[in-house]
Amino acid sequence: MQENKEILSIALVQSDLHWENVTANLASFEEKLAALPEPVDVIVLPEMFNTGFTMNTTLAEPMNLTTTRWMKQMAKQHNALVVGSFAVNDGGRFFNRLLCVSPDGTHAHSDKRHLFRMGEENNHYTAGSSRLTIEWRGWKICPLVCYDLRFPVWSRNLQSEPYDILLYVANWPARRAHAWSTLLQARAIENQCYVMGVNRIGTDGGGLEYRGDSVALDYLGEPVAMLTNQEAEKVVHVSKAELIAYRQNFPALSDADDFEIHC
Structure with a gap:
């Protein structure tokens, strides 16, 4: 049975990635997780953390x-929920699949809904058709992938499927850094939730540059932690009591439009 925690600790793992080299990336992340300064409840890795953002299916x-x-x-070694996406072959169809893996080995997944057509992702992968919300140690978490950030309807904190934390794993290029930071703030404010965005740094095999800018934001869109253009493992702590108190004092979600999403 899961312990309900008032304070949740989350590790944001911002890293360069070895292009299309699964063995090297897994070894690198294993070292980074071993260096975490304290035990954590959730570990968040970037999008396609084992290869980089590749169309090589x-x-x-x-x-x-x-x-x-x-x-x-x-997940077992760190007694934490591990979150990240990678390319999956599911019956001959390819997905940019986000996994949430628990210490007991159980896992849930969702597939990236919005495929980045400017990078031809839509020509190689199949779009997801459902959103995932999981409950972990008394918190409801909604994890999404990169380009999904641009679509507020898909990210919306619905009364029928509420969450406390919105997570985005990403390979978001430096040339669009302003959009990254602005949209993350908007998602936190409009959904009255904590938002975590974990991006990579470095240059990928296609020559795209990334500068990280991974961030943890509170329900006001204010930074809890901000990372710059360097490898880093940052642990942040978020409060359930503070979130509930804010929502009770400023219940804007009660006036949100009611709608259904048809995929």
Whole structure:
């Protein structure tokens, strides 16, 4: 049975990635997680953390092989929920799939809904058709992938499916850094929730540059932690009592429009 925690500790793991090299990336992240300064409840890795943002679907893994097993090992070792996305081959269809893996080895997943057509992601991967909200240690968490950030309807904190924390894992290029930071703030403010955005740094195999700017924001859109253009493992702590008190004192979500999403 999960322990309900008033204070949740979350590790944002911002890293450069070895282009299309699963072995090197998993080894690198294993070292970074070993260096965390304290025990945490949630570990958040970037989008396609095992390869970089590649359209090379020959690297897509079936579920429950190398990367899934590694995530299970890390979740058990750190007694934490491990969150990140990677390319998955599911019955001959390819997905940019986000996994949330628990210490007991169970996992839930959702597939990236909005595929980045400017990078031809829509020509190689299949879009997801459902959103995931999981409950972890008394908190409701909604994890999404990169380009999904630009679509507020998909990210909306619905009364039928509420959450406390909105997570985005990303490979968001430096040339659009202003949009990254602005949209993350907007999602926090409009959804009255904590928002975590974990991005990569470095240059990928296609020559795109990334500068990180991973961030943790509170329900006002104010920074709890902000990372710059360097590798870093930042642990942040968020308060359930403070979130509830703010929502009670300023219940804007009660006036939100009611709607359904049809995929």
